[in-house]
Amino acid sequence: MKTFSLKKNSFYILVLISMFPLLPKAVESILMILFFLVSLIIFFKNKKHCCKSNVFQVFNLSSLFVIYLISTLYSENLSEAFNFILRVTPIFLFALTLGILNPIITKKKKKFLLNTYFFSVFTALLIVHTHLIFNVSGEITSWEYRNAFEEYTKVHGTYFSLWTGFAVLIILNKVCNLKFNKKNFIIISLYLIVLSYCIYWQFIIAARLPLFVTLLLSFVLLLKQLEKRIAIYIFFMAITLALVIGFVNLNTIKNKIDFKIPQGKYELKHNVMSSEDIRAGIYFCSYKIIKQSVLYGIGIGDVNDNLNKCYESEIDSDVYQIFHYNSHNQYLQIILASGLLGLLFFLYNLLILLKLSIRNKDNLFFALNMFLIICFFTENILSRHDGVIFYSFFTAIFYFNKEV
Incomplete structure (x- = not known):
């Protein structure tokens, strides 16, 4: 051949x-x-x-793979460590192939890949919607609907919402780059219908942070396309509206902030045990474990084992035995596994990606980076296959894109 x-x-x-x-x-x-x-x-x-000159770029883009690989050397649970290494291997493989072995991404090819992706997300949502219409009947809660969605797709709702959110940003970026005239009216209208449908599903899936970040970044993309004077006016109007809404819902916000570590049996306390309370317990145990080795961490293979031991010995609730909880924060996960040294390396990688998107004036790449940076605060995005393939595929596509 x-x-x-x-x-x-x-x-x-x-x-x-x-x-x-x-x-x-x-x-x-x-x-x-x-x-x-x-x-x-x-x-x-x-x-x-x-492209041998891309060796450093490949190393940098593979930061999480490198971090976890090094931390395996001092992990006691090698089986768990190798599982993590295997899970994040695509981060290294996409960087290596598109950076050195087969640097084929041009501006035109990147555009085609993005179009294929957003079409796939939209098609997937239509398929799921059709399935649920014919297989889920009666009045059900949003939580039950989300469970039915996850059961059919085999994808956690947060990750599908993340995928959908980026599809929304792709569509919006397309709309912003089109001239608003009679010729493009039908195309823009179709794009907006698809965009609305995707956001509708983000509301249905009810993963709060991906939805919030999608709306926030959509707002930012729109502001960038408007005249400076109008953009500043809209920005201050939005800030004022947010402050008014915050004041009206002050008690709700206070309840969200006033969380405490769970106590008692989950069977008896689940009605008053919020997700914020559960996260408080996670962060409490994470802090205790980080103090054991601030600089180097405890090794990726031992993070979940140590968290589970802490849940059992330090927290007077069985919720952590009934459900499995990781650190629920990508940055926290890296500190636990590799300490501050690992976190600094990973943050350096994120900073390089962000600077590149700004230097290239690539609004979509910038939005992708911000999407990930913010969502990393509440989820271990890179601890599941669905998050790893999303991150590794698109960061490599944008990073090694040749503008020709």
């Missing part, structure tokens, strides 16, 4: 990977391995054209 044909086929594989919202996890894994192997063949056939 000729080299140019291999390159063409490798891009087709990448297109299939961009459809991961529609694909079973096993298929995603097979496609990623296939893309790596094809890229490896291309590399050995084209050594003269390889």
